[in-house]
Amino acid sequence: MKISAQEEYGLRCLVQLATLAADESLTLPQIAEREGVSQANAGKLMWLLSKAGFVQSTRGTKGGYTLARPASKIYLNEVIKILDGDEINTHCESYTGILEVCVHKGDCGIRPVIVGLHKIVDEALSNITLSQLVGEERKVTQTFQQIQRLEKKVAQEILGS
Amino acid sequence: MKISAQEEYGLRCLVQLATLAADESLTLPQIAEREGVSQANAGKLMWLLSKAGFVQSTRGTKGGYTLARPASKIYLNEVIKILDGDEINTHCESYTGILEVCVHKGDCGIRPVIVGLHKIVDEALSNITLSQLVGEERKVTQTFQQIQRLEKKVAQEILGS
DNA sequence: TCAAATCTATACTTTTATGTCAAGATTCAT
């Protein structure tokens, strides 16, 4: 389970915009520079994020990108879904081996794992907003560590029973 | 965040072995048939799993594959690490853009998210064994759903404070 | 109006992951 390049760089570009004051914006060259990616690549990512409604773009001499809504209203699970696709609903169609359709119909040992994992990730990300990734306000680590601790507890209770 | 083909098919092949009685084994053609993958592909996966010590192989006419230990002692997080690499420790080296090294040194907004996510996934998988994916004994869904419920609660407590 | 700065959109190239092939090694049965 890896984070794709699109997820990584797309998210990073968004975070750059989240650091801006209300009246500021960034151009493609600026974003590319700040994230150490090529301008062409940044352009493609911003185009995606723009289509999806996370950022607002304006063309022309004074143009650039800004967030389309406040950073505190942009949830990571939504961003990830745009950058990496809605994996949970396409998984079984993607892994059919050499057959037209997966051999496991209604009787798949690992499907609960796959689905459950995606849901756990989605749930965790749905609690994090862009604004939490900026400056001093970072509660992410604390939140995630707490989740982890409880995972252990849950497992003991359920599996031990 | 996607599950790779190697993770998917590798895990499925392992589950096939977990369904066997103690004195049974499966050959490459049998595994390939049961999972709807090519024999060549199954061969590569089993080779990986064999090298990693999850399965035991024997060559020759009466040969085939069996699990190297009881299914109840094979944890999914270990299997996934073999099939997909130790992502958490290589992530930042993989995503350096067009530079030699990532622009974010000691000041990365999204690193806590990446690391936290991987840890949450690892923790969840460390509670699931192969034996839980077989037959009637499936407690996976229950465990994962409970984790999800608690994630919500944790987020409320921490982020609301 | 025109040129410069900027984003947009698609096609193309490169890189990486996936999957296949074929020759070799080992074991078993006769």
Place this chain on the structure above:
DNA sequence: ATGAATCTTGACATAAAAGTATAGATTTGA
């Protein structure tokens, strides 16, 4: 011993993801 069945291993081919290039569209300001 020999041949058939099986796993092993590295090289190769294919497909998918990632990244680049380029021509076009829009806006600003002189």
